[in-house]
Amino acid sequence: MVRPKKYLGQHFLKDQNIAAKIVEALQLTQRSVVLEIGPGTGVLTGLLMQRPEVDLYLSEIDRESVAYLKEHFASLREKIFEGDFIKLDMSQIAPGKIHIIGNFPYNISSQIFFQILNHHEKVDQVVCMLQKEVADRLAEKEGSKTYGILSVLLQTFYTIESKFKVPPGVFHPPPKVMSAVIRLVRNHRKQLPCEESLFRKVVKQAFQNRRKTLRNALKPLNLPGSVLLSPFMDKRAEQLSVENFISLTTEIEMQRGADY
Secondary structure: OOOOOHHHOOOEEOOHHHHHHHHHOOOOOOOEEEEEEOOOOOHHHHHHHOOOOEEEEEEEOOHHHHHHHHHHOHHHHHHEEEOOHHHOOHHHOOOOOEEEEEEOOHHHHHHHHHHHHHOOOOEEEEEEEEEHHHHHHHHOOOOOOOOOHHHHHHHHHEEEEEEEEEOHHHEEOOOOOOEEEEEEEEOOOOOOOOOHHHHHHHHHHHHHOOOOEHHHHOHHHOOOHHHHHOHHHHOEHHHOOHHHHHHHHHHHHHHHHHHO
């Protein structure tokens, strides 16, 4: 049996009913490529393999888990990406859209979401379990103190739906926090009206100094003088919606171009 490793943030799900509910949350209408992140001992893997519409691939960093998966799921031997998902080139998996599912290691869940954001044109749906506090934060709207960088960036391209809570006792070893399952579905936004790299930079800089008004928080970006007159400048980051951040970044980009 695979030993859960603390340094990898492994907490293996042992409740088959919870596992079934997670797999059921993945909604597919046709044969689709599904990538499971961190399958561990394959509690979700076995259930996913029972779904005829799932073309399953696995991404696992733990060598002991990889050996276990190859032994117990022999038909997937050639479809296991051994290594860090954060460094995985998504184009290796399939040419079209993919869906992601998994019990995300809590210590790197944010990094996983940034990797998903880097491939938002390819990742159509995400069903995942993570720390409830983080799950709540991702779905939060403007005006909340827990609304942050990932809330804005993920909601720019995905609709986020909370599915259900999961208690610590269904894991081995049990984590010290409540968990939750959420589902992200790609929205209809094809691209932003501004440079996406600048948009991310504005959002990150705004929240790094979230107690300050944007006029002060965004000073390191050397904004064009005309932008400083924007009504957004008197607000704090948590007061701006996704659409507000897009409008602000578009204004910054336009004014920079005009000044140039």
